[in-house]
Amino acid sequence: MNNLDIDWQKTLNLFKNRLDEFGIDKITFDSFFTTLQIRDIVASDVTVTIDTQWSLDVVLPYIDRLEEIYNTLTSGHYHLSLVTEGDYNKSVLQKNSLLNFEDNLNPDLTFENFVVGNSNRIAQNASLAVAMKPGISYSPLFIHSNSGLGKTHLLNAIGNYAKHRDPATKVLFTTSENFVNEYIQSLSNHTIDEFNYKYRHIDILLIDDIQFMATKESSSEIFFNIFNSLISNKKQIVITSDKPPRDLRGMESRLVSRFSSGLTVSIDTPEFETSKAILRKKIEVENVDYPISEDVFDFIATHFNTDVRELEGSLKRLLFYKLICGKKLDCIDLNFALEAFSDTYTQPAQKKELTVSNIKKCVADYYNLTVTQINSKSRTSSIIVARHIAMYLVRDLIDDISFIQIGHEFGGRDHSTVMKACSKVQKKLEKDMNYRQAIDDIKKKLV
Numbered sequence: 001m002n003n004l005d006i007d008w009q010k011t012l013n014l015f016k017n018r019l020d021e022f023g024i025d026k027i028t029f030d031s032f033f034t035t036l037q038i039r040d041i042v043a044s045d046v047t048v049t050i051d052t053q054w055s056l057d058v059v060l061p062y063i064d065r066l067e068e069i070y071n072t073l074t075s076g077h078y079h080l081s082l083v084t085e086g087d088y089n090k091s092v093l094q095k096n097s098l099l100n101f102e103d104n105l106n107p108d109l110t111f112e113n114f115v116v117g118n119s120n121r122i123a124q125n126a127s128l129a130v131a132m133k134p135g136i137s138y139s140p141l142f143i144h145s146n147s148g149l150g151k152t153h154l155l156n157a158i159g160n161y162a163k164h165r166d167p168a169t170k171v172l173f174t175t176s177e178n179f180v181n182e183y184i185q186s187l188s189n190h191t192i193d194e195f196n197y198k199y200r201h202i203d204i205l206l207i208d209d210i211q212f213m214a215t216k217e218s219s220s221e222i223f224f225n226i227f228n229s230l231i232s233n234k235k236q237i238v239i240t241s242d243k244p245p246r247d248l249r250g251m252e253s254r255l256v257s258r259f260s261s262g263l264t265v266s267i268d269t270p271e272f273e274t275s276k277a278i279l280r281k282k283i284e285v286e287n288v289d290y291p292i293s294e295d296v297f298d299f300i301a302t303h304f305n306t307d308v309r310e311l312e313g314s315l316k317r318l319l320f321y322k323l324i325c326g327k328k329l330d331c332i333d334l335n336f337a338l339e340a341f342s343d344t345y346t347q348p349a350q351k352k353e354l355t356v357s358n359i360k361k362c363v364a365d366y367y368n369l370t371v372t373q374i375n376s377k378s379r380t381s382s383i384i385v386a387r388h389i390a391m392y393l394v395r396d397l398i399d400d401i402s403f404i405q406i407g408h409e410f411g412g413r414d415h416s417t418v419m420k421a422c423s424k425v426q427k428k429l430e431k432d433m434n435y436r437q438a439i440d441d442i443k444k445k446l447v
């Protein structure tokens with residue numbers, strides 16, 4: 001027996017000595033008073049429990065007498081409260097549910113490292129407003145966007161900001177899937193009271209991906225009740241989804257209308273400059289200390305910008321490639337980036353500049369000749385064939401070049417010679433499949 005119990009036992013004995021004075025018979029005392037126990041002392045508040053409500057009704061009129069004797073015995077100034085065992089256990093559970101309360105926030109997702117651009121400015125502003133004054137203006141705040149555009153980041157930023165401002169704020173971040181699982185578990189563990197208590201005593205409830213709750217009828221019901229209770233107590237709710245409330249198919253209409261009753265904002269795909277700013281921010285956060293050239297940022301922001309997750313993934317890949325490639329680099333430049341992404345990104349074929357020289361060179365190469373032979377006065381048939389094809393392609397592929405100019409480019413020939421050559425090629429093309437194939441092959445090499 002500890003000191004507390006000893007004192008309490010002495011109190012009951014002293015009380016028993018004065019039963020006549022208090023007008024209580026011995027049977028009543030033995031039946032009801034002997035089960036009294038001290039369960040808790042917090043500062044000067046003493047909680048005394050009794051087995052049933054019926055016993056409590058009998059003992060309650062004498063609690064002041066017990067308090068007086070207890071205080072005389074201990075020379076204290078305690079206040080005794082009498083509750084049933086059941087109520088006491090319930091309140092302990094409820095207290096524990098808040099004591100074990102985890103906010104589930106990711107401390108790395110803050111407003112400081114959220115890059116703001118046109119695509120997300122409204123959503124960021126609304127989130128910040130809510131974090132500064134939870135429950136005042138925009139409850140619920142509903143944020144929707146495609147995947148990977150920063151909804152979860154903003155939810156966490158709201159929670160982190162609000163907790164930083166006032167550490168006593170009870171914030172809870174959860175996904176709708178976790179909410180449903182927790183609810184089902186509380187039903188099977190018979191802890192639904194705790195579940196309800198916890199969710200109704202939150203200051204800021206952050207629910208991610210609400211779309212998963214659409215088909216969960218029983219959970220929707222409890223969520224609806226919790227939602228109403230929080231809103232009517234001026235608490236803050238922030239919800240995210242991959243679509244606006246009206247498009248949440250399968251979601252009960254009363255919930256959809258509640259979701260729309262606050263402020264609804266969306267996030268779009270980041271524009272080019274925001275994408276680059278996000279990449280820079282990630283580099284800063286990751287403490288990357290080697291230079292990355294500007295065209296690498298341009299390259300990633302242009303080709304891997306479907307969402308921010310893709311931007312991040314590309315950057316990680318680049319940095320990983322740098323780590324494992326073993327090359328000593330002064331700077332990560334575009335060539336290095338192209339190498340790092342060679343299997344996921346195919347460089348568009350460089351458009352060759354089409355000039356008379358290029359065409360002559362290409363035709364000469366195709367027929368194993370030299371450009372000098374093409375330009376020459378040689379009447380060798382293989383050279384004539386190549387020369388005519390070269391003239392034809394120059395006329396075909398280079399805009400606004402005249403026959404006179406072509407003649408000039410091909411060793412100062414007359415324009416009529418060029419015209420004849422081109423028309424010959426054209427006619428042969430229409431009749432000779434192999435000839436046409438050869439010209440097509442040369443064209444492919446050129447463009």
Ligand SMILES: Nc1ncnc2c1ncn2[C@@H]1O[C@H](COP(=O)(O)OP(=O)(O)OP(=O)(O)O)[C@@H](O)[C@H]1O
Pocket residue numbers: 109113114115116120145146147148149150151152153154209242278281308309312
């Ligand atoms: N504006 C931004 N600035 C910095 N980082 C961002 C920004 N937007 C998104 N991110 C980052 O992109 C990643 C994906 O963001 P997040 O998880 O918040 O997207 P989401 O919209 O919740 O996606 P999902 O719908 O798939 O859950 C995270 O690492 C997040 O930190």
